[in-house]
Amino acid sequence: xxxxxxxxxxxxxxxxxxxxxxxxxxxxxxxxxxxxxxxxxxxxxxxxxxxxxxxxxxxxxxxxxxxxxxxxxxxxxxxxxxxxxxxxxxxxxxxxxxxxxxxxxxxxxxxxxxxxxxxxxxxxxxxxxxxxxxxxxxxxxxxxxxxxxxxxxxxxxxxxxxxxxxxxxxxxxxxxxxxxxxxxxxxxxxxxxxxxxxxxxxxxxxxxxxxxxxxxxxxxxxxxxxxxxxxxxxxxxxxxxxxxxxxxxxxxxxxxxxxxxxxxxxxxxxxxxxxxxxxxxxxxxxxxxxxxxxxxxxxxxxxxxxxxxxxxxxxxxxxxxxxxxxxxxxxxxxxxxxxxxxxxxxxxxxxxxxxxxxxxxxxxxxxxxxxxxxxxxxxxxxxxxxxxxxxxxxxxxxxxxxxxxxxxxxxxxxxxxxxxxxxxxxxxxxxxxxxxxxxxxxxxxxxxxxxxxxxxxxxxx
Amino acid sequence: xxxxxxxxxxxxxxxxxxxxxxxxxxxxxxxxxxxxxxxxxxxxxxxxxxxxxxxxxxxxxxxxxxxxxxxxxxxxxxxxxxxxxxxxxxxxxxxxxxxxxxxxxxxxxxxxxxxxxxxxxxxxxxxxxxxxxxxxxxxxxxxxxxxxxxxxxxxxxxxxxxxxxxxxxxxxxxxxxxxxxxxxxxxxxxxxxxxxxxxxxxxxxxxxxxxxxxxxxxxxxxxxxxxxxxxxxxxxxxxxxxxxxxxxxxxxxxxxxxxxxxxxxxxxxxxxxxxxxxxxxxxxxxxxxxxxxxxxxxxxxxxxxxxxxxxxxxxxxxxxxxxxxxxxxxxxxxxxxxxxxxxxxxxxxxxxxxxxxxxxxxxxxxxxxxxxxxxxxxxxxxxxxxxxxxxxxxxxxxxxxxxxxxxxxxxxxxxxxxxxxxxxxxxxxxxxxxxxxxxxxxxxxxxxxxxxxxxxxxxxx
Numbered sequence: 001x002x003x004x005x006x007x008x009x010x011x012x013x014x015x016x017x018x019x020x021x022x023x024x025x026x027x028x029x030x031x032x033x034x035x036x037x038x039x040x041x042x043x044x045x046x047x048x049x050x051x052x053x054x055x056x057x058x059x060x061x062x063x064x065x066x067x068x069x070x071x072x073x074x075x076x077x078x079x080x081x082x083x084x085x086x087x088x089x090x091x092x093x094x095x096x097x098x099x100x101x102x103x104x105x106x107x108x109x110x111x112x113x114x115x116x117x118x119x120x121x122x123x124x125x126x127x128x129x130x131x132x133x134x135x136x137x138x139x140x141x142x143x144x145x146x147x148x149x150x151x152x153x154x155x156x157x158x159x160x161x162x163x164x165x166x167x168x169x170x171x172x173x174x175x176x177x178x179x180x181x182x183x184x185x186x187x188x189x190x191x192x193x194x195x196x197x198x199x200x201x202x203x204x205x206x207x208x209x210x211x212x213x214x215x216x217x218x219x220x221x222x223x224x225x226x227x228x229x230x231x232x233x234x235x236x237x238x239x240x241x242x243x244x245x246x247x248x249x250x251x252x253x254x255x256x257x258x259x260x261x262x263x264x265x266x267x268x269x270x271x272x273x274x275x276x277x278x279x280x281x282x283x284x285x286x287x288x289x290x291x292x293x294x295x296x297x298x299x300x301x302x303x304x305x306x307x308x309x310x311x312x313x314x315x316x317x318x319x320x321x322x323x324x325x326x327x328x329x330x331x332x333x334x335x336x337x338x339x340x341x342x343x344x345x346x347x348x349x350x351x352x353x354x355x356x357x358x359x360x361x362x363x364x365x366x367x368x369x370x371x372x373x374x375x376x377x378x379x380x381x382x383x384x385x386x387x388x389x390x391x392x393x394x395x396x397x398x399x400x401x402x403x404x405x406x407x408x409x410x411x412x413x414x415x416x417x418x419x420x421x422x423x424x425x426x427x428x429x430x431x432x433x434x435x436x437x438x439x440x441x442x443x444x445x446x447x448x449x450x451x452x453x454x455x456x457x458x459x460x461x
Numbered sequence: 462x463x464x465x466x467x468x469x470x471x472x473x474x475x476x477x478x479x480x481x482x483x484x485x486x487x488x489x490x491x492x493x494x495x496x497x498x499x500x501x502x503x504x505x506x507x508x509x510x511x512x513x514x515x516x517x518x519x520x521x522x523x524x525x526x527x528x529x530x531x532x533x534x535x536x537x538x539x540x541x542x543x544x545x546x547x548x549x550x551x552x553x554x555x556x557x558x559x560x561x562x563x564x565x566x567x568x569x570x571x572x573x574x575x576x577x578x579x580x581x582x583x584x585x586x587x588x589x590x591x592x593x594x595x596x597x598x599x600x601x602x603x604x605x606x607x608x609x610x611x612x613x614x615x616x617x618x619x620x621x622x623x624x625x626x627x628x629x630x631x632x633x634x635x636x637x638x639x640x641x642x643x644x645x646x647x648x649x650x651x652x653x654x655x656x657x658x659x660x661x662x663x664x665x666x667x668x669x670x671x672x673x674x675x676x677x678x679x680x681x682x683x684x685x686x687x688x689x690x691x692x693x694x695x696x697x698x699x700x701x702x703x704x705x706x707x708x709x710x711x712x713x714x715x716x717x718x719x720x721x722x723x724x725x726x727x728x729x730x731x732x733x734x735x736x737x738x739x740x741x742x743x744x745x746x747x748x749x750x751x752x753x754x755x756x757x758x759x760x761x762x763x764x765x766x767x768x769x770x771x772x773x774x775x776x777x778x779x780x781x782x783x784x785x786x787x788x789x790x791x792x793x794x795x796x797x798x799x800x801x802x803x804x805x806x807x808x809x810x811x812x813x814x815x816x817x818x819x820x821x822x823x824x825x826x827x828x829x830x831x832x833x834x835x836x837x838x839x840x841x842x843x844x845x846x847x848x849x850x851x852x853x854x855x856x857x858x859x860x861x862x863x864x865x866x867x868x869x870x871x872x873x874x875x876x877x878x879x880x881x882x883x884x885x886x887x888x889x890x891x892x893x894x895x896x897x898x899x900x901x902x903x904x905x906x907x908x909x910x911x912x913x914x915x916x917x918x919x920x921x922x
Contacts (some may be wrong), residue, residue: 156620156621157619160615161618187874189613190870224805245706278740288817288853289821291861296869298757299753356876357748393748394752400752401753408757410651411869414817427667
C-alpha cells in the first residue's frame with residue numbers, strides 16, 4: 001500500500017493503466033480485488049480514507065484492540081467464516097451466559113430466552129407479529145423483491161404501517177424497536193415494508209439477525225474484524241487517501257480520477273456504500289433509473305459505544321451483559337470483553353433517532369446520556385467505565401452512517417432492477433448489493449464474488 | 462456573464478475575493494444575488510451549466526419560444542407576479558375554454574368544472590378525500606411541519622397509506638394520481654403523508670396546485686419563464702460552466718472551488734436543489750443531522766412533452782386541451798399555444814413511474830408511446846404533431862429531476878430543523894427551502910428573499 005498526499009488541488013497527472021480499478025477498500029472492494037488478482041488481472045484499489053476496512057475499523061482501547069465498526073460473524077455466514085480461517089484469524093464466542101436485561105418506560109426486568117419477559121398477552125402479540133413477518137418475508141426474494149406477492153403494495157407502505165396491524169403495546173413495541181434500530185440504524189417509519197422483508201429474508205429472519213447465540217452476533221475475531229480487511233490488503237495495490245471524484249467512460253475504457261491520481265482500466269468495480277455513489281461525477285451520467293434509485297438510498301445512523309471496566313461485574317450478578325430497551329439512547333448492549341478476558345467491556349448501540357439526537361449534543365452531554373443508560377441497565381458501577389468511546393459513523397464522511405444503506409417506500413418499485421446490475425464497464429459491489437446477508441460482512445463478500453465473476457466473464461469474453 | 466472553460470483538470474488558480482458567493486444560477490440564486498448586490502455586497506454566482514435558469518429553460522421550437530421547464534405563475538404567487546412586471550415581461554392566460562378530457566382504463570370522457578365527471582358515488586368519495594386532506598393540511602405549518610398534530614404518525618406513513626383510508630375506486634384514484642404525479646413528479650407511495658400535507662399547505666391546497674384558472678397554472682410569460690432568470694442575470698457576475706466541487710469553511714471565510722475557479726467570501730448561499738447538495742465536498746462536513754436529511758431527499762421525475770400543431774384543432778372541437786388520466790404515459794396536458802396564437806401547441810407531463818419507464822426506452826419508442834397517449838385523448842390528428850419534444854429532466858445532471866426535491870417517510874421527523882436553517886457561514890436557498898409555494902418559481906423567490914435577509918443580517922452585525 002502506498003499513501004498518496006491528500007493534496008489540496010489535483011495536479012496534472014499521468015494516467016496509470018490497469019485491467020480493473022476498484023473504488024473502495026472496504027471488505028467488498030478488497031475481496032473483489034483479491035479474487036481478480038488471483039485470476040490474473042492487474043488491479044488497483046482506490047480508497048478515500050487513510051486506512052482500509054470501510055465500515056470495519058479497530059483501535060487499541062484500554063488493554064486490548066476493539067472493533068469500532070462491524071465486529072460479529074454468525075454461523076450461517078459461510079463465506080466470512082471460511083475467509084477468516086483462510087487468513088489465519090481466530091474467532092471466539094460472544095459471551096451470552098446469564099440473564100438479559102429489558103428496560104421499558106424506565107422499568108427494569110431480567111429474562112432468559114430470546115424474547116424479553118413480557119406478559120402472556122404481550123408475548124402472544126409479539127409472537128403473532130413475528131410469525132406473520134416471518135411468513136411474509138419468506139415470500140420476498142432478496143435477489144428480486146418485486147417478485148413478491150403484493151410487492152407494490154408492500155413497497156407503498158412503511159414498516160411502521162405494516163407493524164401497526166399487530167397492535168403491539170408500548171413495551172412490546174420498545175423491544176421490537178430496539179432490534180430494528182440496531183439491525184438497520186433506522187426507525188420502522190424510515191423503511192419500506194418490502195425492503196425490510198427482503199433484508200430479513202437475505203439474513204435468515206429477524207431472530208437470526210437480532211440474536212447472539214446462533215445468530216448474527218455469535219462470534220468475534222481475535223484482534224478485531226478489521227483484521228480481515230488489513231490482511232486482505234496485503235500485497236494488493238491499494239492507494240489510500242485517494243477519494244475518487246470523477247468516473248469517465250469511453251467506448252472501451254473507464255478512467256477514474258481521484259485526488260492525486262488517475263487510473264484507466266477496462267472495467268471498474270464501485271465498492272462504496274450505494275447511497276454515496278451520487279457524490280461521484282459520472283461522465284456520461286449513470287442511466288436515469290439507476291441514478292434515481294441511488295439518490296433515494298440513505299445510510300442508517302449508528303453511534304457505537306464501547307465501555308471498558310476493570311471487572312465484568314455484570315457476570316458476577318448473573319447477567320450476560322445483553323440489554324434490550326426502547327427507551328434509548330442505547331438500544332442494545334452485549335458483553336464485549338476481550339478474547340483473553342484481560343479487558344472487560346460492554347458494547348452498545350445508539351441507533352436511529354437516538355443516534356441523530358446524540359449527534360447534536362456536545363461530547364460531554366452525549367457521554368453523560370450514555371452513562372445514564374448504562375447505569376439504568378447494569379447499576380451504578382456501569383456509569384463510570386475506565387474508558388468510554390462513542391464512535392459516530394454518521395460523522396465519517398466516507399461512510400455517511402452505519403450499518404447499511406436503506407430504502408424508504410417506492411424506491412424498489414422504481415428501480416429494483418438496478419440494485420446490482422452492471423452498466424457499461426461499471427460493476428457494483430458492497431454489502432448493499434448483496435443477495436445474501438445484505439448489510440453484513442458476509443454480504444460484502446457475497447457481492448465481491450458476484451462482481452469479480454461479472455468482470456471476469458466480461459473481460460474474457 | 463463570462464464563460465470559463467470546462468477544463469478537464471482544475472489547475473492552480475488564484476483565489477478571487479467577494480463578499481458573498483452564490484452557488485447556482487437558478488431563479489433562487491439569481492434573485493438572492495440581485496438583492497445582495499442591491500444592498501451593496503459584491504457577489505459572485507457560480508453555475509454548473511452553460512446557461513442560467515436552473516429548472517426554467519426555454520428554446521425556440523417551431524414558430525415560437527417554448528419553456529421546457531417551469532412555465533406557469535398563479536394569482537396567489539405575488540413575488541413572481543411583481544418581479545415579472547418589474548423586469549418588463551408580459552404575461553398571458555393559459556387557454557382553458559372548453560371541456561376537459563378524462564381517460565380512465567382506456568375509456569375517454571369529457572367534462573367541465575374542476576373534477577372529472579365521475580359517478581355520484583365516485584364524486585362523493587373524491588370530495589370526501591379532498592375535504593379530509595384539506596382539513597388536515599391546514600393544520601400542518603409549512604414552515605415547521607413537525608408542529609402539526611400527529612406529525613410523527615403522519616410522517617411514519619406514505620401518502621398512499623393515508624389515501625387508502627378513503628377507499629377510492631380505480632377511476633377516482635387515477636384522477637388523483639394524475640394530479641399528484643404532475644405536482645410532485647412522484648407516486649403517492651414515494652411521499653411522506655406529512656411532507657405532502659405541508660407542501661399542499663405551502664401552495665394553498667390541492668385544487669390550487671392542480672388547477673389552471675385561478676390556480677398555479679393560470680398564466681404564462683411571453684418569451685418564456687426562462688426570461689426571468691435571463692433578465693435577473695444581466696449585470697450580475699455569473700460564471701457559467703463552473704460546477705462547484707468543494708466548500709471549505711474556516712473561522713471567518715468560506716472558500717469555494719469550482720472547475721476552473723476558486724472564490725473566497727464571507728458567506729455562501731447554496732441555491733441548488735437540496736437533494737444535490739450531498740454531491741459537494743464540504744470541509745468540514747455538514748453537521749450530521751443536516752447531512753442525513755439531505756441524503757434522504759430525492760428529485761421528482763418529469764419528462765415534459767411539447768407537441769406543436771398547425772392548428773389548435775381541439776379548440777374547434779370544444780376542448781380546452783386539458784387532459785387528466787391515470788393511464789399514462791402522459792398524466793396531464795394543457796393548451797400551450799404561443800401568446801400570439803402563431804404556434805398552436807399542447808404541453809404534457811410524463812411523471813413519476815411513467816417518467817422512469819419512458820427514460821428506459823429509446824427515443825423512438827418513447828415518442829411512439831407519447832403519440833399514442835395524445836391520440837387517445839385528442840384523436841388521431843394529435844398523434845402527428847409538426848414537432849414533438851420530450852425533455853427528460855432526470856437526465857439533466859445538474860437538476861437530477863423535476864419539479865422539486867421530495868421526502869419520503871421519516872425524513873422530516875429526523876431533520877425538519879435543518880430544512881432551511883443556516884449553518885456556520887452557509888445559507889440555503891432554492892424552492893425546496895421555501896416556506897410558501899414550495900416547488901414553484903414563487904418558492905424559489907421566497908427562499909431567495911429569506912437567504913438574502915439572513916446574509917445581510919449576519920454580515921452587518
